[in-house]
Amino acid sequence: MPMTDFAHNLEAVRQRIAAAAHNAGRAPESVALLAVSKTFPAQDVRAAHAAGQRAFGENYVQESVDKIEALADLRASLEWHFIGPLQSNKTRLVAERYDWVHSVDRLKIAQRLSEQRPAGMAPLNVCLQVNVSGEATKSGVAPQEAAQVAHAIAALPNLRLRGLMSIPEPEATLDAQRAPHRQLRELFNSLRADGLTLDTLSMGMSADLEAAVLEGATIVRVGTAIFGTRDYSH
Template identity: 50%
Template sequence: MTTIADRISIAQSRITQAAQNCSRDKQEIDLLAVSKTKPIQDIIAAYQAGLRKFGENYVQEGEQKIIELKPQYPDIEWHFIGPLQSNKSKVVAEHFDWMHTVSREKIASRLNIQRPENLPPLNVCIQVNISEEESKSGICVGQIQPLAAAIATMDNLQLRGLMAIPTATQSAELQQQEFSQLQTAFEQLKQQYPQVDTLSMGMSNDLDVAIANGSTMVRIGSAIFGKRS
């Protein structure tokens, strides 16, 4: 039976291979372990296998895990990667290190106000709905600049980049088109904001094309922790 450590090793090998295929340094690409719905012991197993970055989709679940694990594992970096209702923003502002799904100035403003002064600025990514599907959160490419400009004025937030969930498709052409469009938007953002360094895109089924198009962080869940119950 494969262990969590085995599956992490396989995922890291895939990242290394994908990076080699497009002449990139694998050190430029972070593995974010998506631990939503998974028990604490699975996170500890992944930690013991060397992972330090974990992504949670649900506010209360993430908060409970952080409170439980922080005393013993203070070097875990917690990323919030799910949709956020404004009435739950305080929990993310107080407990997480990263927020990947900012798509409204109102949410950014709340996070900025609610971020405790004793913590470093909350790292944020703007979520882009690159496929412009109605069922998905995020803004269209044309709205990135105004939102980035607003975030840049907020002292308790640090704009780090863009995040997207492209179309779930078997079409390599469509995948390539969407990832390439996002990479272009990312490069433009980097030119304006030197601290921008994160392009959070790519999951188990499309990490090769994501890495070929400049992804710096791939989000992998079930390929590490097994199928969700």
């Protein structure tokens, strides 16, 4: 994709975020855009970076490690977010390279990330993934277990628990899309009231970012609307 297309797509997404924020009575800058670059090559990330994007989200550990290394010359101005399912045997690769992990879905993963974060690096920013829709195929802690796990993660060294993340079931209408995001926001507010210093709600993607922003998202994770349709054949 030509660089001008990335600039156009990024601007279109930012306009959507700004319009949703306006409708919610929020400042557009209160919502950060995470460009989800999974399955797209390093040169696409480079082009999006040249168009002004700085934060990128990846789902697959080995693919992303190769990409991070290919873009090492941009490391000072790139922010890497891991947003996919994370297996125990892959935590070291992530702990050593990433700035954020949104998809911490159990305490064991957080403990390994904490132990494997290199001493010279800043604390790893993490979000607890919550399975708000209760789907058997989705990762994440059950909402009723979130408080116990969140407090345990917050006590770990080398991590900074920033907030909550969810991937709810797709819904067709704005009202239906807003419901699970509202549930996550209410859980977030209850954890803050319980003493946790959280500032991040990672929710909303290309199809439902407006609903997420209306319900308080601080990071929206957008891939298709920026990079185009994914090809999973490889």
